[in-house]
Amino acid sequence: MPAILLDKAFNPWDEIQQFQQQHLQSGHYGATASFVGTMRDFNIDESVTHMTLEHYPEMTQHFLDTLCTKSCEKFDLDDCLVIHRFGNIHPDEPIVLTVAWSAHRAQAFDACRYLMEELKSHAPFWKKEVTEKGERWVHNDLPDK
Amino acid sequence: MTINIQFFASLRELLGKQQTELKFEPSLSVSHVWTKACDGIAMPDNTLCAINMEYVKPDAIVNDGDEVAFFPPVTGG
Numbered sequence: 001m002p003a004i005l006l007d008k009a010f011n012p013w014d015e016i017q018q019f020q021q022q023h024l025q026s027g028h029y030g031a032t033a034s035f036v037g038t039m040r041d042f043n044i045d046e047s048v049t050h051m052t053l054e055h056y057p058e059m060t061q062h063f064l065d066t067l068c069t070k071s072c073e074k075f076d077l078d079d080c081l082v083i084h085r086f087g088n089i090h091p092d093e094p095i096v097l098t099v100a101w102s103a104h105r106a107q108a109f110d111a112c113r114y115l116m117e118e119l120k121s122h123a124p125f126w127k128k129e130v131t132e133k134g135e136r137w138v139h140n141d142l143p144d145k
Numbered sequence: 146m147t148i149n150i151q152f153f154a155s156l157r158e159l160l161g162k163q164q165t166e167l168k169f170e171p172s173l174s175v176s177h178v179w180t181k182a183c184d185g186i187a188m189p190d191n192t193l194c195a196i197n198m199e200y201v202k203p204d205a206i207v208n209d210g211d212e213v214a215f216f217p218p219v220t221g222g
Contacts, residue, residue, distance in 0.1 A: 037222050054154050059198035096222050116222060125221025126154035137155045140218035
C-alpha cells in the first residue's frame with residue numbers, strides 16, 4: 001500500500017500494471033478501480049502554460065502513507081496505490097493516480113473516491129499556475145468537484 | 146531549546162521566509178508561535194496548522210523541539 005511522490009512525469013497505466021504484477025495475488029482480487037487526475041491547459045477561463053506543485057515533503061508522505069493504510073482497513077482492500085507529482089508540471093501530464101483493488105466492485109469504487117477526496121481535502125500540496133498574465137496560487141477546490 | 150517553524154506556499158511569500166526558529170516557552174500555543182514569529186502580520190483566517198506533521202487547531206500547545214507548520218488550504222490532486 002505505497003504512496004509515491006514523484007518529481008517527473010509518469011505513465012499511470014504502466015504503474016498500475018507493474019504494481020499489480022509485483023504486489024497483487026493473482027486470482028484473489030475481482031475489482032480494480034482507478035482515478036487519474038491530469039493537468040488541464042485552462043482554469044477559470046484562462047490558458048495555463050504550466051504549474052508548480054509545492055508540497056511539505058515529510059508531512060505529505062506521512063499523510064498519504066497513513067491514508068493508504070486507513071483505506072485498506074476501511075474498505076477491506078487487497079491493496080491500494082497512490083502516486084502524486086510535485087515540482088513543474090505541464091498540460092496533459094498526469095498529476096495524481098489512485099488505485100484500489102478489492103474482491104468486489106463496491107469497495108474498489110468507494111475506496112478510490114475516498115482516496116481522492118481525502119487527498120484533495122487534506123494532503124499538503126499547493127498548485128501555482130502560470131498563465132499569460134503571470135503566476136497565481138490556485139484556491140481550494142470543493143471536495144466533490 | 147527551540148521550536149522549528151515552517152511556512153509554505155502563499156504564506157511563505159507573504160512572510161518572505163520559509164523557516165525560522167523560536168526559543169521554547171512553556172504553555173505556548175500554535176497561534177502564539179505565529180504571533181512571535183511573524184513580525185506583527187496577522188494570521189490569515191483560512192490558515193492551516195500542523196505540529197510534527199499532524200493537523201492541529203491554533204490553540205494546540207507546542208512542546209520543546211516541535212516542528213510547527215503554517216500553510217494555506219491545500220490544492221493537490
